[in-house]
Amino acid sequence: MNQRRIPPRPVDDWTEEVDEAFSVLRAHVPGGQAAAPGPATRPQSNILGIYAWHPDFIRGWMPFSNHLRHSTLSDRVREMAIIRTTWLGFGEYEWAQHVRMSRAGGYLTDAEIDALSEGPDAAEWSAPDAAIVRAVDEQYGAKNIADATWSELEAQFSRAQLLDFVFTVGTYDMHCTAFNVLGLELDAGMTGFPEGHRRTP
Known part of the structure; x- marks a missing residue:
């Protein structure tokens, strides 16, 4: 990762405009209710701290981000796509x-998470799962998905799910680029990549 280029905005420096922009996050709290935005409820994460420099960006971005988090894909498929994309x-x-999140939610087993670092040929995968992982690899690497792989996806997913899948992979590919450029640092308590998985300069 590059050195930190845009640090998280300190929460004490957030304005009412920033708090209002982040209110979109409350739309996905169970029941749609949460405490009013303000100092006591400001999220303490580096990623949102970076967003906090740009309220208009928050307003434009967060509704789409929330859609991907609650899209037509199952939790398991969504997390497979995201974890493989961000590994690559x-x-x-x-x-x-x-x-x-996947461990806490029970979406994926530790063996499946390990297999996502290996790829579509890992012994852990069924044929349908292998197609999902292969599609991620192809979209990430070639910026396309081969016809044969696409046919395997069509056998599993509706057209709405196919759209959500492609845009999830594409969005998290973009995240990798943006956050590496910006030098986004892990939050306290996060466990990063295992030793040996580092980009060669």
């Missing part, structure tokens, strides 16, 4: 965050 793209922050 050396997106350590998002990889660490989604590995932790």
